[in-house]
Amino acid sequence: MAxxxxxxxxxxxxxxxxxxxxxxxLKDHPDISPKTKTMVQTFAKKVHYRPNALALxxxxxxxxxxxxIIPEMVHHFFSSVLAGIDKIAYDAGYNVMICQSNENYERxxxxxxxxxxNRVDGILMSLSKTTHKLDHINNLLDHxxxxxxxxxxxEELSVDKVIIDDLMGAKIATHHLISIGCxxxxxxxxxxxxxxxxxxxxxxxxxxxxxxxEYNPNYVIKCDTMDxxxxxxxxxxxxxxxxxxxxxxxDSTAIAAMQVLMKNDIKIPDHISVIGxxxxxxxxxxxxxxxxxxxxxxxxxxxxxxxxxxQIEENEVTTEPSTKVLTPVxxxxxxxxxxxxx
Amino acid sequence: MAxxxxxxxxxxxxxxxxxxxxxxxLKDHPDISPKTKTMVQTFAKKVHYRPNALALxxxxxxxxxxxxIIPEMVHHFFSSVLAGIDKIAYDAGYNVMICQSNENYERxxxxxxxxxxNRVDGILMSLSKTTHKLDHINNLLDHxxxxxxxxxxxEELSVDKVIIDDLMGAKIATHHLISIGCxxxxxxxxxxxxxxxxxxxxxxxxxxxxxxxEYNPNYVIKCDTMDxxxxxxxxxxxxxxxxxxxxxxxDSTAIAAMQVLMKNDIKIPDHISVIGxxxxxxxxxxxxxxxxxxxxxxxxxxxxxxxxxxQIEENEVTTEPSTKVLTPVxxxxxxxxxxxxx
DNA sequence: CACCTTATTGCAAACGGTTGCAATAAGGAA
DNA sequence: TTCCTTATTGCAACCGTTTGCAATAAGGTG
Numbered sequence: 001m002a003x004x005x006x007x008x009x010x011x012x013x014x015x016x017x018x019x020x021x022x023x024x025x026l027k028d029h030p031d032i033s034p035k036t037k038t039m040v041q042t043f044a045k046k047v048h049y050r051p052n053a054l055a056l057x058x059x060x061x062x063x064x065x066x067x068x069i070i071p072e073m074v075h076h077f078f079s080s081v082l083a084g085i086d087k088i089a090y091d092a093g094y095n096v097m098i099c100q101s102n103e104n105y106e107r108x109x110x111x112x113x114x115x116x117x118n119r120v121d122g123i124l125m126s127l128s129k130t131t132h133k134l135d136h137i138n139n140l141l142d143h144x145x146x147x148x149x150x151x152x153x154x155e156e157l158s159v160d161k162v163i164i165d166d167l168m169g170a171k172i173a174t175h176h177l178i179s180i181g182c183x184x185x186x187x188x189x190x191x192x193x194x195x196x197x198x199x200x201x202x203x204x205x206x207x208x209x210x211x212x213x214e215y216n217p218n219y220v221i222k223c224d225t226m227d228x229x230x231x232x233x234x235x236x237x238x239x240x241x242x243x244x245x246x247x248x249x250x251d252s253t254a255i256a257a258m259q260v261l262m263k264n265d266i267k268i269p270d271h272i273s274v275i276g277x278x279x280x281x282x283x284x285x286x287x288x289x290x291x292x293x294x295x296x297x298x299x300x301x302x303x304x305x306x307x308x309x310x311q312i313e314e315n316e317v318t319t320e321p322s323t324k325v326l327t328p329v330x331x332x333x334x335x336x337x338x339x340x341x342x
Numbered sequence: 343m344a345x346x347x348x349x350x351x352x353x354x355x356x357x358x359x360x361x362x363x364x365x366x367x368l369k370d371h372p373d374i375s376p377k378t379k380t381m382v383q384t385f386a387k388k389v390h391y392r393p394n395a396l397a398l399x400x401x402x403x404x405x406x407x408x409x410x411i412i413p414e415m416v417h418h419f420f421s422s423v424l425a426g427i428d429k430i431a432y433d434a435g436y437n438v439m440i441c442q443s444n445e446n447y448e449r450x451x452x453x454x455x456x457x458x459x460n461r462v463d464g465i466l467m468s469l470s471k472t473t474h475k476l477d478h479i480n481n482l483l484d485h486x487x488x489x490x491x492x493x494x495x496x497e498e499l500s501v502d503k504v505i506i507d508d509l510m511g512a513k514i515a516t517h518h519l520i521s522i523g524c525x526x527x528x529x530x531x532x533x534x535x536x537x538x539x540x541x542x543x544x545x546x547x548x549x550x551x552x553x554x555x556e557y558n559p560n561y562v563i564k565c566d567t568m569d570x571x572x573x574x575x576x577x578x579x580x581x582x583x584x585x586x587x588x589x590x591x592x593d594s595t596a597i598a599a600m601q602v603l604m605k606n607d608i609k610i611p612d613h614i615s616v617i618g619x620x621x622x623x624x625x626x627x628x629x630x631x632x633x634x635x636x637x638x639x640x641x642x643x644x645x646x647x648x649x650x651x652x653q654i655e656e657n658e659v660t661t662e663p664s665t666k667v668l669t670p671v672x673x674x675x676x677x678x679x680x681x682x683x684x
Numbered sequence: 685c686a687c688c689t690t691a692t693t694g695c696a697a698a699c700g701g702t703t704g705c706a707a708t709a710a711g712g713a714a
Numbered sequence: 715t716t717c718c719t720t721a722t723t724g725c726a727a728c729c730g731t732t733t734g735c736a737a738t739a740a741g742g743t744g
Contacts, residue, residue, distance in 0.1 A: 005485065007730055018694045023732060033692060053459040054405070055730035058396045058699050065439075073428070074639075079421045086415070086442045090449075095456060097407075098440050100428045107432075114437060117395040143347065226626075255627055262629065285597055287604065287629035349700055360724045365702060375722060397700035400729050 006047050015043060057119065065095045066308065067115035069125035071103045071152070076280030077297045078126070081150060084301025085124060092309055094121070101128040109136045122146035122308045127154060146311035150304040153323075155195075160311065162304045162324040166196055169293040169328040170203025171210075173247050173275045176291070176330055178211050180337075182245030182273055186236075188257060190224040190249040197224070200249050200277060224249045229256035240266055244273065245336075251276035255286045258335065273336040278328065289333035300326055348389050357385060399461070407437045408650065409457035411467035413445050413494070418622030419639045420468070423492060426643025427466060434651055436463070443470040451478045464488035464650045469496060488653035492646040495665075497537075502653065504646045504666040508538055511635040511670040512545025513552075515589050515617045518633070518672055520553050522679075524587030524615055528578075530599060532566040532591040539566070542591050542619060566591050571598035582608055586615065587678075593618035597628045600677065615678040620670065631675035642668055 008026075012019040017036070025032045025040035026049075032040075057063045066089050070078050082098065089096055097120060099111035108128045113136070115123055123145060134154055140147055141159070153161035177185050187204045190197025205215045219239075223232050240261060248254035254276030258268050268274055268288055276283060276292040283290040303324050350368075354361040359378070367374045367382035368391075374382075399405045408431050412420050424440065431438050439462060441453035450470045455478070457465055465487060476496055482489055483501070495503035519527050529546045532539025547557045561581075565574050582603060590596035596618030600610050610616055610630055618625060618634040625632040645666050 008732095009730070019731080020695080020733075021693060023730095024693090027732095031692065036692080050455070050459055052400075052461065052730050054396065054400045054403070054461050055699090056732085058394075058400050058701095058729090059731055061396070061699070063396070072425075073415075074418065074421045074425050076416065076418075079416045082415050083442065086440075090441075095439060095441070095460065097437060098428075099432075099437070100425065113392070117392055118437065119394065119396050252627070259629055282624070282627045285594070285624045285627050287601060350702095351700070361701080362703075362725080363723060366723090369702095373722065378722080394700050397729090398702090400699090400731095401701055403729070 005052065006049050007052065008049075011040065011044060011047070011049060015039065061119060063095075063119050063121055064093060065097050065118070065120045066305065067118070067120035067123040068096055068098045069101055069108060069111045069115070069123065070098065071101050071126055071128050073098075073100050076282075077151075077278075077295055080297025081126075081301035081304075084298035085305045086301075087298075088302050088305045088309075094309070103128045103130055105130040105132065112136045112140055116140065116143060116145065120145075122148070122312045124148050124150060124304050124308055126150050127152040146308055148304050148308040148311070150300055158321050160307045160321045160323070162300050162307065162326065164295055164300065164326045164328055166199035167203040167206070169277060169295075170200040170247070171207045172203075172328070172330050173277065173293045174204045174207030175211070176332070176336065177245040177247060177273055177275060178207065178213070180273060183213075184243045185219065185245040185247055186239060186243045187220045188223045188229070188246065188248040188253050189220050191222065197249060204247055219243070224253050226252050226256035229253055229260060233260045236260060237264055240264070240272065244271070246272060246274045248274070248276050251278060251280065251282050251286075251290060251292055254290055254292070254335075255282060258286065258288070258290070269334065269336050275336050278331070283331065283333065286335070288335050291333045291336040292331050293328045294331050295328050296326060347394065348391050349394065350391075353382065353386060353389070353391060357382065403461060405437075405461050405463055406435060407439050407460070407462045408647065409460070409462035409465040410438055410440045411443055411450060411453045411457070411465065412440065413443050413468055413470050415440075415442050418624075419493075419620075419637055422639025423468075423643035423646075426640035427647045428643075429640075430644050430647045430651075436651070445470045445472055447472040447474065454478045454482055458482065458485060458487065462487075464490070464654045466490050466492060466646050466650055468492050469494040488650055490646045490650040490653065492642050500663050502649045502663045502665070504642050504649065504668065506637055506642070507667050507669045508541035509545040509548070511619060511637075512542040512589070513549045514545075514670070514672050515619060515635045516546045516549030517553070518674070518678065519587040519589060519615055519617060520549065520555070522615060525555075526585040527561065527587040527589055528581060528585045529562045530565045530571070530588065530590040530595050531562050533564065539591060546589055561585070566595050568594050568598035571595055571602060575602045578602060579606055582606070582614065586613070588614060588616045590616070590618050593621050593624045593628075593632060593634055596632055596634070596677075597624060600628065600630070600632070611676065611678050617678050620673070625673065625675065628677070630677050633675045633678040634673050635670045636673050637670050638668060 008019050008022045012022045021032060021036060022040050025037045026044060068085065072078055086096060097115065101108040101111055105128055108131055123140060134157065137157065147159055149159060149161040151163060153163055174185065187201060189201045192198050201220060208215045221232060221235065223229055236257060246257055248257060254274050258274050261268060261272060266272060276290050278292045278294040283292045350361050350364045354364045363374060363378060364382050367379045368386060410427065414420055428438060439457065443450040443453055447470055450473055465482060476499060479499065489501055491501060491503040493505060495505055516527065529543060531543045534540050543562060550557045563574060563577065565571055578599060588599055590599060596616050600616050603610060603614060608614060618632050620634045620636040625634045
């Protein structure tokens, strides 16, 4: 098996000097004589000496590792966040240790413990959907561990967080539909007991009233997955004749709605304009390509890790926790572009 | 800052006994008297003692961590592989340390070194597209580090690997087109200097000849991105009248082709059936939903990590490196289903 | 020549845990 | 009472590196 990685002690023994001298020589300590230094350094290079990170970590109680707890990896938004984190972290000399909670509260707890046990220098996390208590978070905080939340952050805790402005995003989307002339807009909404569903519906309502249009609860259907669209196809088709725009709580829902409408010979965007809310590259693939509000996953990851690194390196200076709010951007494609498609 | 995690030494001091006794009591060593044991154990529980993983790792030179080097995270296939790895690894008590090479050779080298420095117990990796030398791989091997490749494996090295049978996948796809009656099938091919492009084209050719059909090089167009499809739209449309099937080297190419055809009033699958090769969930989103050959990313991750854990735990028993070949599966949707769409 | 600097090196402790072996004390047998 | 077991505990070394401090030797000064 492993031909035993060479250590400082090995070098010391071979060169007939002490380990401390080797250690100092390797890092150019002024106390060491030039002769010894070059001797040690050239020898170390020759045998490909590499310090044992485990020993270093233990000594300094500093691992140069950032722990990440993420609900899901097979998800365009979250994997984008990971990519954003990774880039900045790598450039700053940190490794990342990633745990996937699988939207499972118990798993999230054990992940947090594992990262704590491994003495990561800080943690980035996004809460799982099933997390209903925050004891494990408070535990991390009690240990003084730097911690930054992204996307799904606990409202009641005063910690650093990076989130997106769902309300603004929904307003932007709805405004866009209005600006191209839509008068009756249907909203396919998410569950109203979740922040995300609530805020996006509220943004829709705000945009209407801001434009002097009436908010009609009958134009809000709870429907946020492709399957749910198929299940509610009848209801949607019934309304199709009276509406001229649809704002869906996410892209897959919007795409499913387009599929249903098109199969029934309703043209998009000619008869009805459709806009989604960005959960990935699906929008570009869709037919017609879907206008949507794009969540900048990469940017979110970058901002979060920057905050974390600041916490880690600016030790003790307990500044007030900051909340960074990212505003999503409108991407106009053919599903709301009445002039360009044909 | 951190209120200093409690250690075995702390417990020993407080309880007035030696650290070794505490250590043994905590792990139910038979030498320790029942009284001492319960005293130590209950006290440890009370103060939430947790062993310092760093110290353990150093002592045992075993980190219970698996290193992963992956070209890209924002990619459905690779993130699926990660998810597969994570599940098995977690159940087996391993953490994962993930590095993203970003398809960059230099970065891949530095990632490999970082994982080596951190003494991970083994490495799972998929080569970056720009990797042209294998010194860093051989370096890992020289250190006796367990190593398993997935998807993109070096052909010339005798190591464990888990790969996909591209040739078989392409054959399956082409066979399917033939089985539903296609007589003239166009192949939108990948670059022929890459394994993946070569094998998929070969599978297409094999399927034709196996069915007594003539292989015509004019029916192979090098074209493997959406943009390339748009650029070659003219050529594709010219051929559209003589062909009745398209096999594309990947899903996005197939989807772009469908878009181009549909805009020119060519019906799918009525006039032309289209099948892709699985790079993700796009196929379901497409209109019409795209038939494709699905690569099982999760399964690949699981198989790879199983091989790796076997290597790690079955120390020294240097069995022959094994290559596991996964066969992708056919997913039939409406783009090749002449009866169901309308 | 004795004494003080200064340059260079090594010793030993520390990070937090594990473990072989010695040490102690208590109990039993003769 | 004396010796031998046996049960229980502690000492010390170790994993690989860093670092405060002491130690040594060489050189300079009076």
